[in-house]
Amino acid sequence: MKDLVRQNLSIHVDVMDLLNKQIEKEAHSSSAYLAMASWCDHNALSYSADFFYEQAAEEREHMMKIFRFINDNGGTAYSPEVSGVNHDFKSLEEIFETALDQEIAITKAIHNIVGKCRKLNDYTTEYFLQWFIAEQMEEEQTMRRALELFDLMGTEGLGLKLLDERIPQIRDKRAE
Amino acid sequence: MKVLHQSQFFTSYQCDKQRCFFIEFPHKTIQLGFCQFLAFRQQVKEIDLDSHFNGQNPHGLEMLMLCNRQHFFVFNTLECIDLKEFITGSFAMLELNSLLTNSV
Ligand SMILES: [Fe+2]
Ligand SMILES: [Fe+2]
Numbered sequence: 001m002k003d004l005v006r007q008n009l010s011i012h013v014d015v016m017d018l019l020n021k022q023i024e025k026e027a028h029s030s031s032a033y034l035a036m037a038s039w040c041d042h043n044a045l046s047y048s049a050d051f052f053y054e055q056a057a058e059e060r061e062h063m064m065k066i067f068r069f070i071n072d073n074g075g076t077a078y079s080p081e082v083s084g085v086n087h088d089f090k091s092l093e094e095i096f097e098t099a100l101d102q103e104i105a106i107t108k109a110i111h112n113i114v115g116k117c118r119k120l121n122d123y124t125t126e127y128f129l130q131w132f133i134a135e136q137m138e139e140e141q142t143m144r145r146a147l148e149l150f151d152l153m154g155t156e157g158l159g160l161k162l163l164d165e166r167i168p169q170i171r172d173k174r175a176e
Numbered sequence: 177m178k179v180l181h182q183s184q185f186f187t188s189y190q191c192d193k194q195r196c197f198f199i200e201f202p203h204k205t206i207q208l209g210f211c212q213f214l215a216f217r218q219q220v221k222e223i224d225l226d227s228h229f230n231g232q233n234p235h236g237l238e239m240l241m242l243c244n245r246q247h248f249f250v251f252n253t254l255e256c257i258d259l260k261e262f263i264t265g266s267f268a269m270l271e272l273n274s275l276l277t278n279s280v
Contacts, residue, residue, distance in 0.1 A: 001178050001192060001273050001277075002192045002277075003274050005273075006274055006277070008210035075214070076211060076215060076218070078218070
Protein backbone atom coordinates (compact mmCIF):
# COMPACT_ATOMS: atom_id res chain seq x y z
CA MET A 1 0.00 0.00 0.00
CA LYS A 2 1.30 3.45 -0.90
CA ASP A 3 2.20 5.87 1.88
CA LEU A 4 -0.39 8.46 0.87
CA VAL A 5 0.03 10.35 4.13
CA ARG A 6 3.71 10.92 3.47
CA GLN A 7 3.00 11.88 -0.14
CA ASN A 8 0.71 14.64 1.08
CA LEU A 9 2.20 15.67 4.38
CA SER A 10 5.86 16.34 5.24
CA ILE A 11 5.25 16.48 8.96
CA HIS A 12 3.74 14.01 11.43
CA VAL A 13 -0.01 14.27 11.97
CA ASP A 14 0.32 14.29 15.77
CA VAL A 15 2.95 17.02 15.55
CA MET A 16 0.60 18.97 13.31
CA ASP A 17 -2.03 18.83 16.06
CA LEU A 18 0.47 20.23 18.56
CA LEU A 19 1.46 22.98 16.12
CA ASN A 20 -2.20 23.95 15.77
CA LYS A 21 -2.39 24.16 19.57
CA GLN A 22 0.72 26.34 19.47
CA ILE A 23 -1.03 28.65 17.00
CA GLU A 24 -3.74 29.14 19.64
CA LYS A 25 -1.11 29.85 22.29
CA GLU A 26 0.70 32.45 20.17
CA ALA A 27 -2.63 34.10 19.32
CA HIS A 28 -3.52 34.17 23.00
CA SER A 29 -0.10 35.69 23.82
CA SER A 30 -0.68 38.35 21.20
CA SER A 31 -4.05 39.28 22.70
CA ALA A 32 -2.68 39.19 26.23
CA TYR A 33 0.08 41.66 25.27
CA LEU A 34 -2.48 43.88 23.59
CA ALA A 35 -4.45 43.99 26.84
CA MET A 36 -1.26 44.91 28.70
CA ALA A 37 -0.55 47.66 26.16
CA SER A 38 -4.01 49.07 26.77
CA TRP A 39 -3.51 49.10 30.54
CA CYS A 40 -0.16 50.91 30.13
CA ASP A 41 -1.75 53.46 27.81
CA HIS A 42 -4.49 54.19 30.33
CA ASN A 43 -1.96 54.55 33.09
CA ALA A 44 0.18 57.04 31.15
CA LEU A 45 3.06 54.61 30.71
CA SER A 46 3.55 55.21 27.03
CA TYR A 47 6.95 53.55 26.61
CA SER A 48 5.70 50.36 28.17
CA ALA A 49 2.56 50.60 26.06
CA ASP A 50 4.67 50.78 22.89
CA PHE A 51 6.72 47.86 24.10
CA PHE A 52 3.63 45.68 24.52
CA TYR A 53 2.10 46.82 21.22
CA GLU A 54 5.25 45.58 19.57
CA GLN A 55 5.20 42.33 21.58
CA ALA A 56 1.62 41.76 20.44
CA ALA A 57 2.68 42.20 16.80
CA GLU A 58 5.60 39.81 17.29
CA GLU A 59 3.39 37.10 18.74
CA ARG A 60 1.13 37.39 15.75
CA GLU A 61 4.17 36.92 13.51
CA HIS A 62 5.08 33.78 15.45
CA MET A 63 1.57 32.52 14.95
CA MET A 64 1.73 33.20 11.22
CA LYS A 65 5.09 31.45 10.92
CA ILE A 66 3.59 28.26 12.31
CA PHE A 67 0.37 28.72 10.36
CA ARG A 68 2.22 28.91 7.05
CA PHE A 69 4.57 26.09 7.99
CA ILE A 70 1.65 23.72 8.51
CA ASN A 71 -0.09 24.67 5.27
CA ASP A 72 3.12 24.76 3.22
CA ASN A 73 3.85 21.20 4.26
CA GLY A 74 0.50 19.78 3.28
CA GLY A 75 -1.28 20.04 6.62
CA THR A 76 -4.24 22.17 7.62
CA ALA A 77 -3.78 25.12 9.92
CA TYR A 78 -6.80 26.29 11.89
CA SER A 79 -7.53 29.92 12.62
CA PRO A 80 -7.50 30.21 16.41
CA GLU A 81 -10.24 31.38 18.73
CA VAL A 82 -9.02 33.52 21.57
CA SER A 83 -10.87 33.80 24.85
CA GLY A 84 -10.19 34.62 28.45
CA VAL A 85 -7.93 37.61 27.96
CA ASN A 86 -7.15 39.31 31.27
CA HIS A 87 -7.37 43.11 31.38
CA ASP A 88 -7.06 43.61 35.13
CA PHE A 89 -3.66 44.39 36.56
CA LYS A 90 -2.64 46.11 39.75
CA SER A 91 0.77 47.40 38.67
CA LEU A 92 3.31 47.55 35.87
CA GLU A 93 5.48 45.17 37.82
CA GLU A 94 2.69 42.63 37.89
CA ILE A 95 2.33 43.02 34.13
CA PHE A 96 5.98 42.22 33.48
CA GLU A 97 5.88 39.31 35.86
CA THR A 98 2.82 37.95 34.06
CA ALA A 99 4.64 38.49 30.75
CA LEU A 100 7.63 36.49 31.97
CA ASP A 101 5.39 33.66 33.18
CA GLN A 102 3.64 33.66 29.83
CA GLU A 103 6.94 33.41 27.95
CA ILE A 104 8.11 30.57 30.17
CA ALA A 105 4.88 28.69 29.46
CA ILE A 106 5.41 29.22 25.72
CA THR A 107 9.01 27.98 25.98
CA LYS A 108 7.79 24.84 27.71
CA ALA A 109 5.17 24.28 25.03
CA ILE A 110 7.77 24.62 22.25
CA HIS A 111 10.14 22.24 24.04
CA ASN A 112 7.29 19.78 24.41
CA ILE A 113 6.70 19.80 20.64
CA VAL A 114 10.42 19.29 19.98
CA GLY A 115 10.30 16.31 22.34
CA LYS A 116 7.38 14.89 20.38
CA CYS A 117 9.24 15.48 17.08
CA ARG A 118 12.17 13.45 18.34
CA LYS A 119 9.92 10.61 19.47
CA LEU A 120 8.19 10.50 16.08
CA ASN A 121 11.31 11.18 13.98
CA ASP A 122 9.79 14.38 12.57
CA TYR A 123 13.09 16.11 11.84
CA THR A 124 11.49 18.63 9.51
CA THR A 125 9.45 20.20 12.29
CA GLU A 126 12.28 19.87 14.77
CA TYR A 127 14.47 21.91 12.43
CA PHE A 128 11.70 24.47 11.95
CA LEU A 129 11.33 24.87 15.72
CA GLN A 130 15.00 25.68 16.29
CA TRP A 131 14.24 29.32 15.49
CA PHE A 132 11.52 29.35 18.15
CA ILE A 133 13.86 27.93 20.79
CA ALA A 134 16.32 30.77 20.24
CA GLU A 135 13.49 33.31 20.11
CA GLN A 136 12.07 32.09 23.43
CA MET A 137 15.46 32.41 25.06
CA GLU A 138 15.58 36.05 24.04
CA GLU A 139 11.99 36.73 25.04
CA GLU A 140 12.58 35.39 28.54
CA GLN A 141 15.76 37.45 28.86
CA THR A 142 13.94 40.61 27.79
CA MET A 143 11.22 40.15 30.42
CA ARG A 144 13.81 39.40 33.10
CA ARG A 145 15.65 42.63 32.24
CA ALA A 146 12.39 44.51 32.79
CA LEU A 147 11.94 42.89 36.20
CA GLU A 148 15.53 43.79 37.09
CA LEU A 149 14.61 47.43 36.57
CA PHE A 150 11.95 47.10 39.25
CA ASP A 151 14.55 45.69 41.62
CA LEU A 152 16.98 48.53 40.88
CA MET A 153 14.62 51.48 40.68
CA GLY A 154 11.76 52.48 42.90
CA THR A 155 8.26 52.86 41.58
CA GLU A 156 7.20 55.59 43.99
CA GLY A 157 6.09 58.87 42.45
CA LEU A 158 8.43 59.87 39.65
CA GLY A 159 10.24 56.53 39.92
CA LEU A 160 7.66 54.72 37.83
CA LYS A 161 7.87 57.38 35.10
CA LEU A 162 11.65 57.05 34.96
CA LEU A 163 11.36 53.30 34.85
CA ASP A 164 8.87 53.50 32.00
CA GLU A 165 11.36 55.59 30.02
CA ARG A 166 13.92 52.82 30.41
CA ILE A 167 11.65 50.14 28.94
CA PRO A 168 12.66 50.64 25.27
CA GLN A 169 16.24 49.77 26.26
CA ILE A 170 15.43 46.29 27.47
CA ARG A 171 15.03 45.37 23.82
CA ASP A 172 18.22 47.06 22.64
CA LYS A 173 20.45 44.25 23.74
CA ARG A 174 18.59 41.82 21.56
CA ALA A 175 20.49 40.55 18.58
CA GLU A 176 18.01 41.08 15.78
CA MET B 177 -8.69 -0.68 -2.89
CA LYS B 178 -7.59 -1.81 0.56
CA VAL B 179 -9.43 -1.68 3.84
CA LEU B 180 -7.73 0.59 6.33
CA HIS B 181 -9.99 0.13 9.30
CA GLN B 182 -13.44 -1.08 10.10
CA SER B 183 -15.49 -0.04 13.11
CA GLN B 184 -19.03 -1.00 14.02
CA PHE B 185 -20.67 1.42 11.59
CA PHE B 186 -17.91 2.70 9.31
CA THR B 187 -15.16 1.43 7.04
CA SER B 188 -12.24 3.32 5.52
CA TYR B 189 -10.40 2.32 2.37
CA GLN B 190 -7.30 3.54 0.62
CA CYS B 191 -7.15 3.59 -3.16
CA ASP B 192 -3.55 3.63 -4.40
CA LYS B 193 -4.52 4.12 -8.03
CA GLN B 194 -6.54 7.30 -7.43
CA ARG B 195 -4.38 8.32 -4.46
CA CYS B 196 -7.40 8.90 -2.28
CA PHE B 197 -9.56 7.44 0.46
CA PHE B 198 -13.10 6.15 0.65
CA ILE B 199 -15.32 6.03 3.69
CA GLU B 200 -18.30 3.75 3.76
CA PHE B 201 -21.16 5.08 5.86
CA PRO B 202 -24.28 2.96 6.48
CA HIS B 203 -26.18 4.68 3.65
CA LYS B 204 -23.47 5.96 1.32
CA THR B 205 -19.82 5.87 0.42
CA ILE B 206 -17.80 9.02 -0.15
CA GLN B 207 -14.43 9.71 -1.72
CA LEU B 208 -11.93 11.97 0.07
CA GLY B 209 -8.58 13.49 -0.76
CA PHE B 210 -5.99 13.48 2.00
CA CYS B 211 -6.80 17.06 3.04
CA GLN B 212 -10.47 16.22 3.25
CA PHE B 213 -9.69 13.17 5.34
CA LEU B 214 -7.65 15.43 7.66
CA ALA B 215 -10.54 17.89 7.86
CA PHE B 216 -12.93 15.06 8.70
CA ARG B 217 -10.54 13.88 11.40
CA GLN B 218 -10.47 17.38 12.90
CA GLN B 219 -14.27 17.65 12.96
CA VAL B 220 -14.59 14.29 14.67
CA LYS B 221 -11.93 15.24 17.21
CA GLU B 222 -13.90 18.37 18.04
CA ILE B 223 -17.06 16.43 18.88
CA ASP B 224 -17.61 16.87 22.60
CA LEU B 225 -18.99 13.53 23.78
CA ASP B 226 -19.45 14.83 27.33
CA SER B 227 -22.11 17.22 26.06
CA HIS B 228 -24.19 14.19 25.05
CA PHE B 229 -24.34 13.03 28.62
CA ASN B 230 -24.45 16.19 30.73
CA GLY B 231 -27.57 17.66 29.15
CA GLN B 232 -25.88 20.30 27.00
CA ASN B 233 -26.73 18.34 23.87
CA PRO B 234 -30.02 16.67 24.89
CA HIS B 235 -30.78 15.21 21.44
CA GLY B 236 -27.32 13.71 21.19
CA LEU B 237 -26.98 14.62 17.54
CA GLU B 238 -23.93 15.96 15.72
CA MET B 239 -24.02 17.49 12.26
CA LEU B 240 -20.93 17.36 10.08
CA MET B 241 -20.34 18.70 6.62
CA LEU B 242 -17.60 17.15 4.55
CA CYS B 243 -15.68 17.87 1.36
CA ASN B 244 -16.53 21.55 0.88
CA ARG B 245 -20.10 20.97 2.00
CA GLN B 246 -20.73 18.31 -0.62
CA HIS B 247 -21.90 15.88 2.02
CA PHE B 248 -23.99 16.38 5.09
CA PHE B 249 -24.18 13.89 7.93
CA VAL B 250 -26.12 13.60 11.14
CA PHE B 251 -24.74 11.22 13.75
CA ASN B 252 -26.31 10.04 16.99
CA THR B 253 -24.42 9.43 20.22
CA LEU B 254 -23.60 5.79 19.49
CA GLU B 255 -22.34 6.69 16.04
CA CYS B 256 -20.26 9.54 17.46
CA ILE B 257 -18.53 7.22 19.92
CA ASP B 258 -17.87 4.78 17.10
CA LEU B 259 -16.71 7.61 14.83
CA LYS B 260 -14.00 8.64 17.28
CA GLU B 261 -12.73 5.07 17.47
CA PHE B 262 -12.99 4.80 13.70
CA ILE B 263 -10.85 7.90 13.05
CA THR B 264 -8.24 6.91 15.62
CA GLY B 265 -8.09 3.42 14.13
CA SER B 266 -7.88 4.62 10.53
CA PHE B 267 -5.04 7.03 11.27
CA ALA B 268 -3.25 4.42 13.36
CA MET B 269 -3.34 2.10 10.33
CA LEU B 270 -2.00 4.90 8.15
CA GLU B 271 0.84 5.44 10.58
CA LEU B 272 1.57 1.73 10.68
CA ASN B 273 1.68 1.73 6.89
CA SER B 274 4.13 4.66 6.96
CA LEU B 275 6.38 2.73 9.33
CA LEU B 276 6.25 -0.35 7.12
CA THR B 277 6.99 1.68 3.99
CA ASN B 278 9.95 3.25 5.79
CA SER B 279 11.44 -0.05 6.86
CA VAL B 280 11.19 -1.71 3.43
FE1 LIG C 1 5.81 33.77 20.60
FE1 LIG D 1 6.90 35.76 23.06
